[in-house]
Amino acid sequence: MTTPAMPTESPDELLRALIDGRLPDTRGRFGPFGGRYVPETLVPALDRLQAGIEAHLHEPGFQACLGAELRDWAGRPTALTPAPALGRAWGGEVWLKREDLAHTGAHKINNALGQAMLARLIGARRIVAETGAGQHGVASAAACARVGLPCVVYMGSVDIERQAPNVDRMKRLGAEVVPVTSGDKTLRAAIDEALRDWVSDPVNTYYLLGSAVGPHPYPYLVREFQSVIGREARSQILERTGVLPDAIVACVGGGSNSIGLFHEFLADQEVEIIGIEAGGKGTGLGDNSATLSSGRPGVLHGSYSMLLHDRDGQVQETHSISAGLDYPGVGPEHSLLASIGRVSYRTASDDEALEALDECAALEGILPALETAHAFAGARHWTRDNPGGRVLIGLSGRGDKDMPTLSRHPPRGTGT
C-alpha cells in the first residue's frame, strides 16, 4: 500500500453504502477519501466530538430543540420559489431553493446553529470559526450569541476587504474578528489559523468548521446539519409539481450547501446532480478554484480528498471572484461522488457568474451571492443542453455582502 487504500467496492456498491448511511465508515472514510490527518493534540478533541455526535445528534430531544430553533429563530423551512422569467429566458422550468431567506442570509446558519448547540452540550467554553465570504462567520457569531458562547472568527485579510459588510455584522453580533495575514490571506489561511488556535486549547475550545471539509467527523456532521436543505427541497418540489426535477444544481466551495442539497437526492437515479466549481479567470494553475475538475488527491486540513497542489505536494494559490469558493480543497464526500460518477462537477468562470447574478437580479428580483451565481451559470448551461427540462437550483445565499466587489463590476444588462 503506497497511498490511502483504493476501495475494492464497485461504484454502485459505494453509492449504495452512502445512501444506506454506511459511509463514512468507522475510520471516517468515504471510500478512499476522508480520514483524520491532524496533530495528535487534536485527536482527543475529535474523539470527544465523535462521542458527542453519537450521544446527541440523532437523539429525539436534541432533534426537537434543533427543529424548533431552525423554525423559530432561523426561519425554516425556506421557500421554494418558481423562477418563470429565468425559465423563459433559458427555455426550461426553473425552481429556486431559497437559503438566502434563512436567518443571516445563507445556508451557513443550518450548520452553525447545529454545531453551536452541540458544542454547548459537550461542554465547550469558547468557539473558534474560520470564514471566507463572511457568511459562516456571521452565522457562527449569531448562533454563538443565541446559545451564549464567546466566538472568535479568523478571516483572511483579502476577504476582510472584499466582504467588508459581513465583518461589521460579525462584530455587532459580538464576535471577535481576527485578520489573517499569513499564507494566501484567504479562506485556506483562515482555516490554518483556526486550527492553530484550536491546537492551543483543544479542551475548552470548540472548532465550528463551516464547510463539509476537515478531519472526520466534520464532513459527516456538516452534511447532517445541511441535509435539511435537500429534505425540504425534495418534498416541496414533489408537493408543487408532483414529480422530481430533472436536474439539481449547486455551487461547490468546500461543498456544504451542495452536499446538503444533493444528499437527499442520491437515491433518485433519474435526477441528474451537478456541482459547479469556480472556473475563475481560466484553466491556468492558480487562476481558478476548480478542485474536482482539475485537482489530484492529497491531504489538506485533516482529510484526504481532491486538492489543487503541485507535483511537490505544495498547495496551490487559487482564484475566484467569490471568496466562498476560493479554496484549493473540497469535502471528501464530493471526491467520492465525483469518482463514482454520481455527481458531475463543472465550472463557471468569474464572468459567467457575474452575468448570471445580474440576470437573476433583473429577471427575478433576487440578488444572489457571487458563490451562488456560479450555480445559476451552471443551471443555465444545463437548460440550454436540455431544453424544456426542469432544474432546481440551490440558492445558497444573498448577495448583499458582495457589494464591494459588485461595485467594481457594473451591471451589463440581463445577459440574454
Add this chain to the structure above:
Amino acid sequence: MNGGDRIEAAIRAARREGRTALVAYITAGYPEKEAFRKDLARVASAADVVEVGVPFTDPMADGLTIQRASHAAIQAGVTLRWILREIESMDPPITAPVVLMSYLNPLLALGYDELAGRSEAAGVAGFIVPDLPLDESAGLDEALADRGLALVQLVSPVTSEERLAAAGKASRGFLYAVTVTGITGGDADRGGDIAGYLQRVVAHSKVPVCAGFGVRTREQVTNIGAHVPGVVVGSALVETLERGEDPVAFLNSLSGRTA
C-alpha cells in the same frame, strides 16, 4: 543498523556522556538555500540527532518562526527531492542521524515507495510527520520499515494513557513528547505538570523519549533532561540562523557541551 537503531544509539551515547541528547531542527534551505549543506554540517556537529524540516505551504502545527521559514524556503525552490539530493551529496557525510520532519502531503506527492527508496539512498534515518496520527500511519510506516527507516510517533499532554501506550509501542528511534498543548515556537514552561507528563510518557515508551516545542534555554534543557534522555530544539535554532549567529555556539550553550 537500521534508522531507528541509529537514532536510539545516538541518544543513548549522549546519555552515557552524562548529557541530555539534543535533537536540533532546521528548515531545509533556510535562511539561505545555498548554505543548506554548510548549515546542516554545522548543526550536526553540535547535535546528536538532526531534524530537517521539509517546508509545506500549510504548516498547521507550527508557529510564526517555522511558518516564515517554510514560506521563504518554498519561495527559494526547496523541495523534498532537492533536500534528499543535498543530503545524499554531503561530503563528508554527516554522522548524526538525520530525521526528516514533514507534513504528509509532500510525502504523498512523492509516493511512499519512492520516498522510502530515495531516503534510504540519501542515508536518512527516519521521519516525523506532525499531521499523521498513529491511527492513520500504517501505510507510511510499512513503506518506511521496508527500507529500515523509522517513523517517529508524537504524543502530547492531552494524549490518553491508552494512546500513549500504543504510540510508545509503535514509535521507532525515539518517541516525541510534545511539551505544550499548542504549536511550535511557544513557551515550553507554560504551566502544567511537565514532570508528571514526561514521566508518564517514559513509562509507556519502548524507545528513548525526546521532548520539545518551545525549548529555548539551558535551564529548560536541564529541567526537561531530568526526566527524559533528549530535548528537541526548533524555532529558537531557526531564529539563531536567521540572525546570522553561530548555531554551534547556541547548541553548545543549551547542552553545556564545550566546543
